[in-house]
Amino acid sequence: PAPLRALADRADVRIGTAVNMTALADDTTYRRTTAREFSSVTAENVMKWESVEPQRGTYDWSKADALVRFARDHGQAVRGHTLLWHSQLPGWLTTGVADGSIDAAELRGILHDHITTEVKHFKGKIYQWDVVNEVFNDDGTLRNSIWLQQLGPSYIADAFRWAHAADPKAKLFLNDYNVEGINAKSTAYYELAGRLRAEGVPVQGFGIQGHLGIQYGFPGDVSDNLARFAGLGMQTAFTEVDVRMVLPVDAEKLATQATYFRGLLDACLGSRSCTSFTVWGYTDKYSWVPGVFTGQGAATLMDEDFVTKPAYGALREGL
């Protein structure tokens, strides 16, 4: 049977996965399956700030470069994730801000240098960058991160301008969770994106993570939400799709899960704006879900032995 990426080619969309670099190095089944099924890859962790600059001024690109090489060898595009986030920051940075040894002016310079250095390092090799990640709360107010506290809301426009200067061809994305449907948070993004674009700030994409759980119901208005960003002239993407469930697994839950994956894919394929559909890992063997959401799991397309679930078949049929 044709792998997902062959079907996605015909549908003119990239089908992607987050990649766990430890598994890619150690697990040949994982390596083979990642190459066979996907036309886009995202670093699950190794492009984040704490990974690339663990000590101030000391960069380590080795794992991220290995992913870019893997992608090139297998004809895959690379999504960059992520330049500016409140989480997985290096200790030297959070400590320096907390103890006052890094003031606001210095922090702005550090952010500028981080974005410039990382985007330039990968220049020409990344088709979409998640420039800012998770900057809004669910109620549509800006998240109270060190970035907002120290720099004020203009840090968002700055980040896009700096990223664009470093690689003018990469498509630059906002990215967040709980923004599948039309709600206070996705509306905050819609208004922010409209304002930024009116001011000429280079923001070209809206990334919807798509971390769902069957116990919460399927979000409404997903197609309408994509359509309003398309109306701004923007691309959209599903960037981190997984659908968790309260364990244990049973056939009914897996069937429901399949309809959720399919619902997001159909919304993507139904919108001219939607250019990529990425899952946050494709095997339960390496999924982040059980470690973070107690009692939940089975959130991906394949079980721990790489046996496909109904959700995998649902994506194949949908493509």
Ligand code: XIL
């Ligand atoms: C997660 C990774 O999957 C974990 O391995 C890591 O411990 C924490 O981060 N939103 C994001 C991703 O944008 O970067 C997160 O990835 C999942 C939620």
